Amino acid sequence: MFKKPLPLIAYTLFIVVISSLITTAYIHYFVVGANSGDDGAPALTSISDERIKKSPIKEENAIVEIFSYGCHYCAINEKNVKELEAQLPPGSKLVRLHIGNPQNSGLSAYAPLFATLSVMGLEDKYRESAYRAIIKERLDLSDPAQLGQWLQDNGIDRTDYRSVSQSQDVKELMAYMTAVSEYYQVNATPSFIVNKKWLAQQDSDFSTFSKKLLSLLKDDSPLEP
Incomplete structure (x- = not known):
């Protein structure tokens, strides 16, 4: 033995x-x-006043969420982000932008889908379906054949979609999302840009994190520990 x-x-x-x-x-x-931030990056960073002046972000007094349809954490945060939006002070707003890059690679692969649905006025309605298809059903909605089937299954006219996807409005939105993502060096989703100055990534439960975002928005300062 x-x-x-x-x-x-x-x-x-x-x-x-x-x-x-x-x-x-x-x-x-x-x-x-x-x-913590991706690759050990800090959960909260700020940029200089000079860089704020050159920021590509168009919206003033806003929280910009940079997300991806392929991001699991973005999907589970949907309800939380909507609750955050409901808490925004008057005169401010929450803006959703899909992460983008010139190659439409990685998590940016679904930026064309977001941009096209946004221009069609359908993005909010079909956001959950896009998350589910990509994350849970493992569909590649950057593939024309799989995208076409998904559009059909969701009752979205494929001819209209293709036409809008080639429009100038979609091209401009794609360029805008890429510019914002690259200017702020966003390499993880979800990320939140507050008042063009602060880049924040979730480092606590969303209830606590949302209070930090609101403090940055209203007071230009993170909450005291």
Whole structure:
């Protein structure tokens, strides 16, 4: 029974080491990573007054959410973001922009879908369906064939969609989303840009985080710890 203890001991040590590595990786990426900026970036950064003057953001007195249809955290935050919008002071607003880049790669792959639905006036109505299709059903809505089927399943006229997708309004919105994403170096979603100055990523439960966003909006300052 105990003739060959060394292989058994080695195997046991191997399992312990692998388990430790898996646990460490889980904590780093899913616990710490969920509560800090991407790649260790700070959860809150600000830009200088000079850069604010050159900001591509058009909206004044606004919180701009940079999100992606392919972002799980964006999807589960939908209700929270709507509640945040309802708490905004008079004269301010919440603006949703899809993350974008010139190549429409990564999480930006669905920027054309967002831009086209927005110009058609349908984005809010079909946002949940887009999240579900991409995140839960694993559909690639950047693929023309899969997109066409999704449009049909949702009762969206495919001919109208194709026509609008080539319009100048969509091109301008795509360029705007790319400009904002690149100017603020947004590489994680959701990210929130407050009054053109503050770039914030969620570092706490959304109830606490939303109070920070509102403080930045109204007082130009994060909440005191």
